[in-house]
Amino acid sequence: MSSPVCLPSISKELLADLTIAHQLADLADVLTSEKFQTLGLKIETKPDLTPVTEVDRGVERILRDHLLSALPDDAVIGEEFPNTGNSNRSWVIDPIDGTKNYVRGVPVWATLIALLIDGEPVIGVVSAPALNRRWWAAKSGGAFVGSVDHSGFIGKQIKVSKVTNLSDASLSISDLGTDPTSKYAAGFGALTNQVWRTRGYGDFWQHCLVAEGAIDLAAEPQVALWDLAPLAIIVEEAGGRFSGLNAVRGPDQGTALSSNGALHEAALKAINA
The missing domain is CATH 3.40.190.80 (D-Maltodextrin-Binding Protein; domain 2)
Structure with a gap:
């Protein structure tokens, strides 16, 4: 049985932004998956003593270029490069969250993408290709999870638990x-x-x-x-x-x-x- 197509009940403008966020995640998944568990991965140590790989920088660079082309007036905040733009719309990118896992071959890592409007997150996408999972949400549109194989809007709605103690x-x-x-x-x-x-x-x-x-x-x-x-x-x-x-x-x-x-x-x- 195939998963349903999940199109949140949101404005056309927000749906367009969510579509772009999924496109960014698709781009990131290609590069991160290709380099995961490969020999010769270049790893450096940042001033805060956390690792950074050529893939972290490569992914963020590709996503920034895509945003510059698609939404040139939007600002971008990323982990690996200086902030760019001056807008109330800011895209926030973590090219690989869980870099320590990534470099050791542990599959728990993901690309994190969000759109903030006036500092408030209105779009969020988390793509973890090694787990074959992607989570996403849009303001007032619900939260969903699907597989990377069926990226985009195919998945199921998710809800938190009801535990009270x-x-x-x-x-x-x-x-x-x-x-x-x-x-x-x-x-x-x-x-x-x-x-x-x-x-x-x-x-x-x-x-x-x-x-x-x-x-x-x-x-x-x-x-x-x-x-x-x-x-x-x-x-x-x-x-x-x-x-x-x-x-x-x-x-x-x-x-x-x-x-x-x-x-x-x-x-x-x-x-x-």
Whole structure:
């Protein structure tokens, strides 16, 4: 049985932007998949001691070129190159979220693409070709997941879980707070003691699992806008909540907590106690 075609009930303008976001993801998937698990991959270390590959830069360059051609007036914010443009419409790109996984041959990595209008995410696409999964959302149009083989608008709508007690909740933390100097180490420890189950799915995947209802909470103590921009709208359009660990809504707080909504306040209280 084939998956249904999911065309969100959104404006023609927003649908056009979502179409472009899918096109960008298609372009990225070709290059990232081609280079994954190949010998001789060029890897450098950035000033923040995180790895960057020739593929990270190559993908971002291709996506920037495509946006410049299709939407020359839009601004672009990316992980690997300086910001360009001056517009209330900003595309946010993480060419490979999970670069450490990518270089080690672990299939949990993705290209993250979002459109922000006046700082608010209105389009989000996360494409993980090694997992054959793509998640997407548009403002007021719902959140969806499909396969990379059927990219575009073929998939199913997703919803967060209905778990209401921390004692029944499944939590993922990207950094388990083992660094005793971390501001949130004690808080993460307290939260893990209150939930049913804790795992470290990490990066984009944990927030997508929240959106799908597979887990109930995901937290990150240090993260950038491009790591989160599409995830925020995907989680919210699936019925959840997305904020910084400071409780401020949005993907630009430098930290992150995604949840099914019902558990959000209790999780924040535990983390910040």
